Amino acid sequence: MAIKLALAGNPNCGKTTMFNDLTGSSQYVGNWPGVTVEKKEGKLRGHQDVIVTDLPGIYSLSPYTLEEVVTRDYIMNEHPDVVINLVDASNIERNLYLTTQVTEMGIPVIIALNMIDIVKKNGDRIDTHKLAAALGCEVIETSAVKGAGSKEVADRAVQMARAGIMTRPQHTFSGPVEDALARIRELAADLVPAENARWYSIKLFERDARVLERLRLPADVKAELETIVSDCEKQFDDDSESIITNERYQYISGLMKSCVQKKNAGMTTSDRIDKVVTNRWLALPIFAAVMFVVYYVSVSWLGTIVTDWTNDTLFAETVQPLVGGWLEAAGAAEWLTG
Structure with a gap:
């Protein structure tokens, strides 16, 4: 196979x-x-x-x-x-x-x-x-x-x-959530495969619509499930899906502290630049300085040079003779037809 x-x-x-x-x-x-x-x-x-x-x-x-x-x-x-x-x-x-x-x-x-x-x-x-x-x-x-x-x-x-090596998840949630998951696991013990029990318990806690549709829980089981989830939501003052999401990120944050060492403590070159140019006191002065430089270069210095060269050199040597020739030709044609 x-x-x-x-x-x-x-x-x-x-x-x-x-x-x-x-x-x-x-x-x-x-x-x-x-x-x-x-x-x-x-x-x-x-x-x-x-x-x-x-x-x-x-x-x-x-x-x-x-x-x-x-x-x-x-x-x-x-x-x-x-x-x-x-x-x-x-x-x-x-x-x-x-x-x-x-x-x-x-x-x-x-x-x-x-x-x-x-x-x-x-x-x-x-x-x-x-x-x-x-x-x-x-x-x-x-x-x-x-x-x-x-x-x-x-x-x-x-x-x-x-x-046939299996994977055993090591991460756990907080006490109240784990207690709720354990109760849910008991409720669904006869409805889901044992090896997938934890995943199904979490999805039922999150009120996953596709899992609920797939399992087709009896009415009494569904009512008890809702009681378990609602009690936990009241305790955390949050919805069940957000509770799981927040706890996952708390766990991952712990992993980052224990397993990952950043040479620059998380500050990249882009982060350092952003820290300066988006500073609450420096941002506006930097913006004003950049706009002044752009204006000065485009209007007072480089802009003047480019404009003068365009008018006095490019158009004087290229466009004006062409226009003059066209006017002379137009005048000759008018004299012949007149």
Whole structure:
């Protein structure tokens, strides 16, 4: 039976580059059934029994866009043997939001920490061992553009699939949320697969419409679910989806502090420039100075030189003789016809 590997990640994280590197000329492109979203599949180089699927680029697994629905339906319904989650190492904080969701789905996950060359060039450092321990899945540094690490990730994913290695999410939410999820898990214990129970519990807590439609909960279960979620919302004074989102980012913020070291403490050259030109006291004087220079160059100095040269040289030597010749010709023609 063929092994199925799925590539998942944010848009522009290098996913398609890695897919092309892994599959070469053995790939084929079509559309997902019933939708216009592009579907890319191919055989892994050197492995005729391994199929690689390039899932649509998404930022989360929330059911708001067609790409998000396609990706999560594929993972839940087609059951790939391993998900290779590409994470843009140069923009790791935003990318890890999707990672926290993928690791909850009950599918083996391996992280390809892509664009690591950019991170090293900037002088930053990511502790992959700490990151792997915190996320509960293996992390391998890659640079898809340079072809570095891609084969290692794919080979490791194949090994995981054949050995049946599972991913156990390590991150947890705050006490009240975990208590609510535990109660929801008990409610839905007979309705969802055990390996996907945590993911379904979170989606039910968020009142995910597609999951609710899929499970078709009995009326009494649905009523008890609403009570659990509503009580938690009152405690946090926020809606359930925002509660989960905020807690994910709090967890990711903790990961950034423990696993990522920025050489410039997060300040890029662009950030430094912005800090000066958008300063509350300096912004207006800088703007006025720039406008004065633009006015002076365009009107008082460079503008005068260009205008004088255009009038006295360009038009004097080129246009005026042509106009004069045209007038003389017009006068001659009038004399002949007159």
